[in-house]
Amino acid sequence: MQLSKNLMQTNRKAKKNLSRYLILPAIIFVAIITQIPFIMTIIISFLKWNVKRPDMPITFAGFDNYIYIFSDSNFYRVLLNSFIQAFVSLALCTVLGFLLALLFNRSFKGIYFARSFIIVPYFVMESVVGIIWKTLILSPSFGINQVVANFFGAEPIAFFSSGLSLVTIIILIVWQWTPFLFMILLAGLQNLSEDVIESARIDGAGGLSMIYYIKVPMIKNYFIVGMMFGLINILKVFGLVFVTTQGGPGVSSANLPYYVYRTAFYDWQMGRSSAIAVITVVITLIIIQSFFNLMKRRQKGGNVA
Amino acid sequence: MTAKEKRKLKSNLTTLATWLVSIIYAFPILYMFITSIKPEEKVAPPRWDFTPTLENYAVVFSDELFTHLFNSVIITLITVLLAILLSLPAAYSIVFGNLKKAESYYNWFITTTLLPAVAVVIPIYLAFNYVGVLDTRLGLILLYTGAGVPLMIWMVKTFFEDVPYEIIEAADIDGCSRFTSFFKIVLPLIKGGIFSTALLVFITTWNEFFFAVNMTYSKSSTLSVYLNRFLTQQGFFWAKMSAAATVVVIIPIILGFFTQKTLVKGLTVGAVKG
Numbered sequence: 320m321q322l323s324k325n326l327m328q329t330n331r332k333a334k335k336n337l338s339r340y341l342i343l344p345a346i347i348f349v350a351i352i353t354q355i356p357f358i359m360t361i362i363i364s365f366l367k368w369n370v371k372r373p374d375m376p377i378t379f380a381g382f383d384n385y386i387y388i389f390s391d392s393n394f395y396r397v398l399l400n401s402f403i404q405a406f407v408s409l410a411l412c413t414v415l416g417f418l419l420a421l422l423f424n425r426s427f428k429g430i431y432f433a434r435s436f437i438i439v440p441y442f443v444m445e446s447v448v449g450i451i452w453k454t455l456i457l458s459p460s461f462g463i464n465q466v467v468a469n470f471f472g473a474e475p476i477a478f479f480s481s482g483l484s485l486v487t488i489i490i491l492i493v494w495q496w497t498p499f500l501f502m503i504l505l506a507g508l509q510n511l512s513e514d515v516i517e518s519a520r521i522d523g524a525g526g527l528s529m530i531y532y533i534k535v536p537m538i539k540n541y542f543i544v545g546m547m548f549g550l551i552n553i554l555k556v557f558g559l560v561f562v563t564t565q566g567g568p569g570v571s572s573a574n575l576p577y578y579v580y581r582t583a584f585y586d587w588q589m590g591r592s593s594a595i596a597v598i599t600v601v602i603t604l605i606i607i608q609s610f611f612n613l614m615k616r617r618q619k620g621g622n623v624a
Numbered sequence: 625m626t627a628k629e630k631r632k633l634k635s636n637l638t639t640l641a642t643w644l645v646s647i648i649y650a651f652p653i654l655y656m657f658i659t660s661i662k663p664e665e666k667v668a669p670p671r672w673d674f675t676p677t678l679e680n681y682a683v684v685f686s687d688e689l690f691t692h693l694f695n696s697v698i699i700t701l702i703t704v705l706l707a708i709l710l711s712l713p714a715a716y717s718i719v720f721g722n723l724k725k726a727e728s729y730y731n732w733f734i735t736t737t738l739l740p741a742v743a744v745v746i747p748i749y750l751a752f753n754y755v756g757v758l759d760t761r762l763g764l765i766l767l768y769t770g771a772g773v774p775l776m777i778w779m780v781k782t783f784f785e786d787v788p789y790e791i792i793e794a795a796d797i798d799g800c801s802r803f804t805s806f807f808k809i810v811l812p813l814i815k816g817g818i819f820s821t822a823l824l825v826f827i828t829t830w831n832e833f834f835f836a837v838n839m840t841y842s843k844s845s846t847l848s849v850y851l852n853r854f855l856t857q858q859g860f861f862w863a864k865m866s867a868a869a870t871v872v873v874i875i876p877i878i879l880g881f882f883t884q885k886t887l888v889k890g891l892t893v894g895a896v897k898g
Contacts, residue, residue, distance in 0.1 A: 338721040338802055342729060345714035345773050352744075352770025353736045359747035370750070419645070427639040435881055436646035439653055442880030443873045444831035446848045450855050451656045451869060454862055461668030461862075463655070494652070506888045544892055555740050558833035562852055576834070579742040583749075584838065593746050600743045607738065 364593035371587040384594035393570045400485055401574040405553050408492040412549055416500030424508040441498035445558030448495050453563045484564045484572035491559050500545045507541030543614045550610060554603055575599040660866035667862045680867035692850035695761060700829045702765050704822050707772035715777050719784040720792060733774040741834045759840045767835050772825040779890035783817035820886030827876045847872045
C-alpha cells in the first residue's frame, strides 16, 4: 500500500516536471521578438548610423544622440504633446465611459444592439478611424463639419490647422478608446450587489450621492484596471497621427511614437531614432509606474476612510 | 397620471435617450456605410436624396483589394494558430505546472505588452532587411505572433484557473497522461474561452498598423496599409473609399460582438478579486 502510494507520487512528480517545460517555447519566442530587439535598440542609440548613406561609416557616438535630442526644441514640444494627449484623452475617456456605463446599466429591449453601437469604434482599425474622421466628418470643404457650419451660418472649423491639430487627435483618441473604458466600467456596475445598492437607498442615498459615495468607490478597482490599460494603449497611438496630420503642421500634433518613426524612416537616422525610442520606453515605464503607485495609494486611502 | 405610469414614461424616455446617444456615437461608422452606398456625385457635398447602389463595391473589389485581403487573412490566421500553439502550453504550465515562479513568468509576459512597438522597430527593420524578410508575410507573422502570445497567455490563464485542479489530479490517479487529460478534460471545459481569446488576437492582428506600414511596402501589405494608400491615390472619391473601408472593418466589428465578454473578463479578473 505504502509502496504504491510512493510510486504514484513519483509518477505525478514526473508529470509536473514535464509540464513545467511547456512554458519554454513561448518565453523563447517572445524574448526573441521583443526583448532582444529592445537591447539592440539601446545599443544602436549609442551609434551614429544613417542607413541611406552606406558611404558614411557607422561610428560610436557615445551620448551624442541623447545630447542632440535634449537640445532639440522639437523634442520638448513632442514630449509635451505626448503628455497632453495621454492624460487629457484618458481623463475624457474615463468620464465619458463612466457616464455611458451609468446610462447602460439597466435593461431594455434591444440593449445589446444599442451597446454594440457604442463599442464599435474600439474594433475599427486606427487607419480607418483616421481616414473617415479626416474626410467624411471633419473635412472643412465637404465633411459634416461643413454641413454643421452652414447650418449655423458660420465658417467651418479648420480642425487640422496648427492650433487645433493636437485637439483633433485627442478627439479621435477619445472616440476610439471611450468604448474600452465603457466596457470595463459597465462590467463593474453590473457586478455590484443589489443588496448594497438597496440598503444605501434605504439609508437615503439616491441620484448623485448614490453614484459618488457608493458606486464609484465600490468599482474603484475597475477604474484602476480600465485606466491603466487605457493609458498604456493611448501612449502607443500611432496610426491615427500617421493618417490624419502626419504630426503636423510642424510637430504640433506629433507624439513620441510618431517622432521615432519620422526620425527613422524620413531622416534615416537610426542612432538618433533609437535614442528617442529608449527615452520613450523609459518615460512610458515611469508614467505607468507612478500612475500605478498613485492608484494604489488612493485605494488604500479609500479603504481607511 | 399614476406613479406607475410616470415611472414607465421615465423609463421609456431614458431608453429613447440611450438609443439616441448610441446612434450619435456610432454616427461616423454609420455615415461611412451610408456613403459607401451612395452614387459618387451625392457624397461631396453630402446629399440625402439618393438611390442606394452597390457600384462602389463593384469598383473597389479589384484584384489589388483581393491581394491585400488575402494577405490579411493568411497573416492573421497563421498568427492566431501559432499564438494558440505557443500560449496554451505556456498558460497550462503557469497554472498547473507547479512552477517555482509561475506568477513572475506571467507578469513578465504582461510587461512585454507594455513595450511600445517603436522600442523594437529599428533593430527588427534592420534585421529583416539583412535576412531578406522585409515586405514578406513571414516577417509580419513572426512579429504579430510575438505580440499575440503574451495577450493570449494573459487572457487564457483566467480560464485555466477556472478548471478545478482536483479534476486533473483525479485523471492523474486514473493513469491518464497529462497529454490525454489536457485534450480530453481541460480543453473541452475551456474551449469557449480559448475561442473568444483567439478572436481577440485575430482582431488586434487584423487591425495592426505600425509594423504593417513599416515592414511592408507593397506586395505583402495588409488591408490597413492598403486602405491608407487607397486614400492617397483616390482621396477625392469618398464613396469608393468608404466602400473599401467598410469591407475592411466589417470582419473585426462582427467578431468584436462575440469577444466583448472575454475581453472584459480577462482584463478585469484582477479587479474582481481585489
